[in-house]
Amino acid sequence: MNTLISFLGKGQPDQQTGYRTANYRFDAGFSRAVPFFGLALTEYLKPDRLVLVGTAGSMWDVFFHREGVDDEAVLELMAAVEGGTVDQSLLQLPQRQLGERLGVPVDCLLIPYARDPAQQAEILRLLAAVVHPGEKLCIDVTHGFRHLPMLALVAARYLARVGGVKVEELYYGALEMTTPEGETPVLRLGGLLAMLDWVDALASYDKDGDYGVFSPLLAADGMEKGRADLLARAAYFERTSNPVKAREKLTDVFRTVEAHRGALGGLFGPTLAKRISWFRRGKRDDWELSLADAYRERGDYLRAATFMYEAFITRACNKSSHDPTDFKTRKDDYDIARAQQPEVAKLEYLRNSLAHGVRPRADQEARTLDDEGRLQTALKSLRNKLFKP
CATH class of the missing domain: 3.40.50.10640 (SSO1389-like)
Incomplete structure (x- = not known):
């Protein structure tokens, strides 16, 4: 009707x-x-x-x-x-x-x-x-x-x-x-509603980090749909803990986003480009650490702990010149790095507890999970200890 x-x-x-x-x-x-x-x-x-x-x-x-x-x-x-x-x-x-x-x-x-x-x-x-x-x-x-x-x-x-x-x-x-x-x-004046869609998308991204919400907006704003879909694909890979695949898609579409001059995309594009630029930093461990920082700031602590843990293992593999995607070398290099930096055990406990919803056995970790402020502080502290320049 x-x-x-x-x-x-x-x-x-x-x-x-x-x-x-x-x-x-x-x-x-x-x-x-x-x-x-x-x-x-x-x-x-x-x-x-x-x-x-x-x-x-x-x-x-x-x-x-x-x-x-x-x-x-x-x-x-x-x-x-x-x-x-x-x-x-x-x-x-x-x-x-x-x-x-x-x-x-x-x-x-x-x-x-x-x-x-x-x-x-x-x-x-x-x-x-x-x-x-x-x-x-x-x-x-x-x-x-x-x-x-x-x-x-x-x-x-x-x-x-x-x-x-x-x-x-x-x-x-x-x-x-x-x-x-x-x-x-x-x-x-329907364009005003479309502007609100973009504002909503920015708020949604700030909350959960899913930049896939911009894909249909860019397509509606004149970007070729296949190109806009790359953004949704990149977001999917990032959110399934596959930063390599996410980076591949972002590399393909980033310049298109930067160059887009649609009526609304041109207005919001620079902000979007800035927010998805993590993939331009260094190597894989740098991408993972950047994502860990971003998710921690958004309060998505499971993803924050997961990406930080992955960044630690990737960095350990890099130091040994091993493939970070090979399960055996990852485990071996992690064991060596853990012996050198035992604080990573605390990160592993936190990650597992967040993933499984089970209180850690250690009282200290349990108290950490009982309060958001303590969890934020713990994750920042671990980040500084495990990733010294």
């Missing part, structure tokens, strides 16, 4: 229309001269349902009078609008008659004025209650109070995450941008 949500406000009403008539230009083949943008947008989009959203003081009376609703119902609305006391019962007949005229179901939703966080949250709750999972939404933010478009942007993200809907576009009839020829452009 395709649903249009359109806000109705107080505006600067005149006695006839409530808003000044504007000739809204949607595209080369479609324009309409109307005072209420939402109705022109309804004709343009042909939604399956229209939801009109307004406060108890919005110009419901002027709007419905112009749309030919029953005079007695409009008279009741006039008194209620003047007193800011419109309730849902007064909107039942007008919304039904408007729906019959438009040929689509119409719902009227009363919302508070968003004066404080409680009212703002209530608006989100009310909007979520009138949408259905799987719906496709377009939101019109042309009319209504000036602060409502900001709330509508938050609502679009909230409804997508909580309501299970897909917000396809935000529309704004830009009256203040009317051309000398008298045409008012219709702006599509």
Whole structure:
């Protein structure tokens, strides 16, 4: 189902229309001269349902009078609008008659004025209650109070995450941008939602280190899909403790990320490139140690301990000029290095305890795992002791 949500406000009403008539230009083949943008947008989009959203003081009376609703119902609305006391019962007949005229179901939703966080949250709750999972939404933010478009942007993200809907576009009839020829452009603000997707992706990456979340965003921003997919592949290999394979994929795609100049990728690309540059440092043990540091800072202590442990073994193999991927030489070189640096046993205990969810037998390690601050301190201390310059 395709649903249009359109806000109705107080505006600067005149006695006839409530808003000044504007000739809204949607595209080369479609324009309409109307005072209420939402109705022109309804004709343009042909939604399956229209939801009109307004406060108890919005110009419901002027709007419905112009749309030919029953005079007695409009008279009741006039008194209620003047007193800011419109309730849902007064909107039942007008919304039904408007729906019959438009040929689509119409719902009227009363919302508070968003004066404080409680009212703002209530608006989100009310909007979520009138949408259905799987719906496709377009939101019109042309009319209504000036602060409502900001709330509508938050609502679009909230409804997508909580309501299970897909917000396809935000529309704004830009009256203040009317051309000398008298045409008012219709702006599509869906790019703002895409920007929020990128901000969400950065927050997600900061939390868990999975830069694969950028792959579909880069593809949508114009990067060749095969190239963007390399980023997801690299993230997969990193998160399955295979930094060599991850580095191979990152090496292939890194310059593409740096050079990408899409509308949004160009905005976020330098930050992304900086955050995935670990693979450019030294040898394998340097990559693993860099990843251990990054995961420790994110609070992913199992991966932090795992990569630090692997970095220790890889460095031991490097000193013996052995292949760090060969199981036997890894074990032999680890045993030699452990005898020289017995502190690594503590790292091994911590790693095993984190992996298996079993408290270590030693009281010291058990106390370490009982407190995040102590675990952070222990991992930093081990890092400094085991990887001296």
